[in-house]
Amino acid sequence: MFRKSPLAAVAVVQFMVSLDLSVVNVGLPRIAAGLGFSPLGLTWVIHAYALTFGGLLLLGGKAADRYGRKRVLLAGLAGFALACLAGGLAQSPGQLVAARAAQGIGAAAVAPAALALLTAAFPAGRPRVRAFGVWSAMNAAGGALGVLVGGVLTEYAGWRWTMFVSVPMAAVAYTLAWRVDADRPPAPSARPDVLGGILATAGMTLLVFGVVRTDRHGWTSAATLITLAVAVALLAAFVAVERATTRDPLIRFELLANRSVAGANGYNLLVGAAMAAAFYFASLYLQRVLDIGPALAGAMFLPFSLGVVAGSVLAVKLGYRVAPRTLLIAGGLLTAAGFAWFSRISPDGTFAADVLGPSIVASAGFGLCLAPVVSTATAGVPPEQAGTASGLLNSSRQIGASLGLAALGTAAQHRTGDIATATSLTDGYALAFTLSATLLLAAVVVAITVLPRNPATADANPATGGANPGTGGANPVTGGAMRSSARRTEPAG
Template sequence: MAVVQFMVSLDLSVVNLGLPQIAAGLGFSATGLTWVIHAYALTFGGLLLLGGKAADRYGNKRVLLLGLGLFGLASLAGGFAQEPGQLVAARAAQGIGAAALAPAALSLLTSTFPAGRARVRAFGVWSAMNAAGAALGVLIGGLLTEYADWRWVMFVNVPMAAGALAVAWRGVAAGEPAARGGRPDVLGGVLVTAGMTLLVFGVVRTDRYAWTSSVTLTTLAAAAALLAAFLHVERTTTREPLVRLGLFANRSVAGANACTLLIGATMASSFYFLSLYVQQVLGKGPATTGVMFLPLALGVIAGSVLAVKLGYRLAPRTLLVGGGLLTASGLAWFGLISPDGAFLTDVLGPSIVSGVGFGLCLGPAVSLATAGVAPHEAGTASGLLNSSRQIGASLGLAALGAAAHDRTGSTITPETLNDGYALGLTLGAALLAGAVLVALAVLPRTVAPAPARVAETDDRLTKTGGR
């Protein structure tokens, strides 16, 4: 499950440093190139709820294997793409595969480790790999782009998907689907997917159409109408709802998803701004930029390990608040970057601080989002959490990117670019401060285990050899 999450997280950032070479190799326009990123994020974030429900209904292992197969094949196809449309379609297919496998993997962790020290450790490992994939994606993408070819930022997923597929085939117990009976709420699935996709699409295009333009306002209004219709259908449907709205009455679920939305927005945008600052303001190449991300990546891993150690003694909410404050401090420090800066003075220190803070946040957020959730809704809760992260990443990058672009203005110089990136990083610190306030106001002080009998769980683990 850790390899699966590393691969999914890696793919959100590994292509960033290869975008100029991708544009030159396939003939992307400046506007069309953004869809290499957004095609993945849109399908991933928009279909996660359906993926979670599929995991509940048809079994975690079955959906996990299907998602891994699709993800690997789409990565292979993307590496062989010969024109822009082929690569964008491959990236969208990757997102569909990730939307199937991510909630299934997280649901397997939740059901295998329902409570206690084992759960703390399992989610610590999971969150470390999740964070490492996002942070190391920039390093791996830079090295592959400079010393191999941009196509390898797609091919790199193929051996990981194949290895995870082989291990999951043999090492994951099939089990019985947690959810049985009832016809699926297809209409609700269509409405929520279309609504979230339109919401991200509208914000993404604010680089071309102003927030007050008729195009943006119409798109966002349509997204709001679709999401409102989804809520109405979920309350009134005679079929099995896609997500039981009463799930949000669980303070852990509601608070953790709100925090994860803000953390995802901040994490994606900060990686984006930092990579552009190092390349376009400090003038470093892709490989050097990737190496400069190592302190951030190692900091995230160290923070995740520290969260495991402290998780035996401190409540998840306490760790989330502490990590959020530390990350906000690091991003505020990043907001002081200067056009004539250097790695040692402007990048190294805040990278370590914000990296450790991110690591402290991720594991507790996952644990909180699935705490007290019944086994038959574990996949749905997992899908909600991953959806919050991906939608947050897309919305945050679009919104903070628009603010940075506005601050930069029409005159592009290292100084104006620096001002825009500094503003984006400072706004990221404000979002993390907001996540801390949400955690303090909404999240419970202690976490209840999932409503399943420990004896039955122990018996199941014994019968499956601990799998």
């Protein structure tokens, strides 16, 4: 029976997807030299992935609900592996950008399908606690180790291996997922919501596109304002269509009427914005101010990885006695404290004095948040909408990361100015860390004011959701009934 559990497959999938978000960053200078990217064109190695991943996550989650999570997961893994292989073999900037976009499409199918498969497979109580603990640890480890792996591969094997490295991982995940018991999706009762899918995907993609292009067009430029206005109009039309349709909608807004789902996604968006920006600027501080090479800079993120794992383990242990809302508040405050400490970096600083301590504090707080935010975002969601809820959670994090990088990158660049010295760069990075801490405090406010203090779907382990007394022990994550049917902006220099 154990061999049919999706936990191993989901763990490999989440590690791979998280690693792929950061593994390329350290190798960007070598990629530019190898393929002849222009400075502005190089940013699309990051943006192409963010656009397709962020824009298609809701559609990927809905596809998992409609056609089966295992089926969508396998298809997404195959596409992801082929895209990684194509990226490693790319001979021109256009080929690499196209491969990165294809990677994003595969990830948009894989991420929500894997998480929905996990929530459906584990019952309430200790099994779910452990499952979410493994998921959150692999999620964090992949993102943090991506910098280390990317630095080592770039320096000793070549930048192409930052693409190739995901191919064997996808093959392993595919093999493990193939052995998982297939889920039985409900028989489609209506035609797919094609119009809703087009509007949601176009609106979210255009939103990310407008944000990431602020490296060429400022936030107040006509190009940016028009792009964002069209994105908002498309998303508003999507909401109107979804509310009016009597067919099978892409998302039922009863999901967002659930305070746990709405609050967790708002919290996740703010945390995603803060973490992506802070992680990026910590890497820049190590390499551009402290003059540390890519491999050693990647190794210096290991304490961050260990801190996230430690925080995740602590969340599991506390989850049997502490409500998820409390863990999210505590984790947010601890991460904000770490970022505030980071904001005290100096131009003549050292890793031990300026990076190690705040890395441990911030990472432990982040690890404390991971499992509770997933369980909260899926609490009370019926099984036929688990993939949609998972896609929504992944989408909020990805959109938050893109918006955070763009906004904080612009602020840091403005503080740095046109002349990039060690002092001016440090001033810009310090401002970005201060703003990251502010975003975490805003996330804590969301947890306090939006998330229910005593959720109805509490079980022996509130941190991971569980049996709803009102449903005879039904699992609120997968079986509870509802009452109604980067931008990668580098400061000047």
